[in-house]
Amino acid sequence: MEQLYLEATKTTPEVNFNPDTKTLSIKGQSYPENAFKYFEPLIKWLDEFIVQVEDGEQMQLELSLPYINTSSSKCIMMILEKFEEAVEKGKNIVVNWFYDEENESELECAMEFKEFADLEFNIIPNR
Amino acid sequence: MNKRLIEIQKMLGDSHILISFSGRFSQGIIQELGEAIKEHMKNEDNPKNKIYNVFSIFIEQTQNINNYFAIKKNDIINEEITSSAIVCIGKSKEDYFIWSGNLVNNSDVHPLNEQLNLIRSLNKDELKKLYKEQLKKDIQPGQNGAGMGLIDIARKSSLPIEYSFEERDKSFTFYELKAIV
Numbered sequence: 001m002e003q004l005y006l007e008a009t010k011t012t013p014e015v016n017f018n019p020d021t022k023t024l025s026i027k028g029q030s031y032p033e034n035a036f037k038y039f040e041p042l043i044k045w046l047d048e049f050i051v052q053v054e055d056g057e058q059m060q061l062e063l064s065l066p067y068i069n070t071s072s073s074k075c076i077m078m079i080l081e082k083f084e085e086a087v088e089k090g091k092n093i094v095v096n097w098f099y100d101e102e103n104e105s106e107l108e109c110a111m112e113f114k115e116f117a118d119l120e121f122n123i124i125p126n127r
Numbered sequence: 128m129n130k131r132l133i134e135i136q137k138m139l140g141d142s143h144i145l146i147s148f149s150g151r152f153s154q155g156i157i158q159e160l161g162e163a164i165k166e167h168m169k170n171e172d173n174p175k176n177k178i179y180n181v182f183s184i185f186i187e188q189t190q191n192i193n194n195y196f197a198i199k200k201n202d203i204i205n206e207e208i209t210s211s212a213i214v215c216i217g218k219s220k221e222d223y224f225i226w227s228g229n230l231v232n233n234s235d236v237h238p239l240n241e242q243l244n245l246i247r248s249l250n251k252d253e254l255k256k257l258y259k260e261q262l263k264k265d266i267q268p269g270q271n272g273a274g275m276g277l278i279d280i281a282r283k284s285s286l287p288i289e290y291s292f293e294e295r296d297k298s299f300t301f302y303e304l305k306a307i308v
Contacts (some may be wrong), residue, residue, distance in 0.1 A: 004228050010158055029188050033154040033193070036266060067179065069274035103175040105283075108246050116259055 004045060012038055013065065023051065023064035026076075031069035039075035046082050055090040064098040064126070066106065080117040087119060094120045101125040143224075157189045164216050168223070180308045181216070181223045187276040188227045188304060189214055190207040194272040195231065207299070208232075222285070228287040228303040236292050236300050243290050243304075246281045254282045280306050 004024075008014035013028035020029065024046075032038045053059055061083060083093045097113065099106040107123070114121040133287040139147065145167065148160055161182055168178045196209045211230035216223065233238065248255065261275045281288050 011154070031190070033190070055137045067182065069183070071190075071191065071272055074262055074266065074275065083265075100175065103179060105176040105179040112255075116262065 006042075014104070015042060017049075022057065022059040023062060024033070024060070025064070026079075027056075027062075027064040029067040030065060030072035031067065032072070035069065035071035035075050037071070039078070043075070043078055043082065046079065046098075050082065050086045050091065053091055056092055058092045061093065061095045062098070063095065065109075067101060068109070076113065077116065080113065080119060084118050094122065096122045096124055098124050098126050139166045142215075142217065143219040144215045144217040146217075147213065149213040150213055151209050152189060152193065152214070154193070156275065157186065157193070160214070160216075161185055173208055175221070177308060182279050183308065184225045185214070185216060185282050185307045187223055187280050188306070190272065191276045192227060192229050194298075195229070199232070211299075213299070223308045225308075226303070226305040228301055230295065230299040233294065233298060233300050236294075236302070239302065240292060242277060243288070246277050247287050247290075249281070251282065254278055258282065280304075284308060 003019055004015065004017035004031070006012075007017040008028040009032075011030065011032045013025050013030045015024075017024045030038075061079075063076070067071075071110050080095070083095070089094050094112075095114075095117070097110045099110050101107075111121045114123060145162060146160060149157065164185060165178055165182055168181060192212050192214075196205075196212075199205055199208055202208070208230050212228070214225070214227040216225050218224070246254070246257075256280045258275060261278065264274075277288075284306040286307040289307075291303045292301075293301045295301055
């Protein structure tokens with residue numbers, strides 16, 4: 001499994017996959033002109049990646065999204081659904097969602113995704 | 128000069144407008160205006176969630192307009208539509224408002240009006256339900272936006288959204304949308 005890295009821009013998050021810890025992290029605000037175009041390669045990559053993870057092997061998704069527009073939210077939901085499918089096939093996945101404690105809207109956003117996704121899901125305040 | 132700048136300034140002040148942009152906007156302009164409003168609200172010591180809501184609504188409104196223009200990009204009269212956009216952010220007492228307008232084809236008014244009427248009639252729980260449905264819906268090839276912008280705007284507004292349509296001629300109608308936080 002190879003490392004994956006996309007640098008953050010003003011309107012797109014940093015995407016980083018660490019093959020040693022099997023952690024995929026998406027960090028930063030996201031409101032590009034076309035979110036589907038931005039996230040499509042990542043979603044395709046995930047399809048190929050998930051089959052390589054062995055059953056029972058722990059994998060983590062770390063999210064820290066201070067602001068996401070609705071089309072990016074839709075892409076994040078698509079990513080979470082990929083992980084839901086993987087869990088159904090016996091993979092072991094944990095989602096850690098980091099948020100700014102001073103911003104209740106960020107917490108609400110995290111809580112909603114937790115409610116909408118059927119995954120082991122931790123909501124953690126940033127330090 | 129048939130209108131002096133000081134008169135325009137007074138009009139903006141009377142309308143409680145802080146930032147306004149009129150004309151063709153791009154993703155770059157949306158970003159810069161978005162950052163400007165965030166900075167302004169931070170300096171005024173607004174709570175983070177209020178800044179977040181104003182910024183979110185601003186982004187959804189302007190990206191909605193841009194997505195609409197993208198759909199119309201092959202129309203011959205496109206130039207007229209794309210240069211018709213205006214967005215204002217203002218503050219009246221303690222409330223911020225995000226107020227935008229643009230021309231739409233007359234044939235697009237009916238479905239848009241129906242959608243706005245529906246969204247305006249829903250309470251926050253019903254809006255959440257509709258939001259979830261849209262979030263989980265499969266995207267269509269070539270789809271630009273998620274079709275969730277207006278729902279999100281209504282969810283983040285502290286008062287019901289306001290909108291109006293004014294027919295300009297046999298082709299176009301000026302559509303306005305105002306959200307208050």
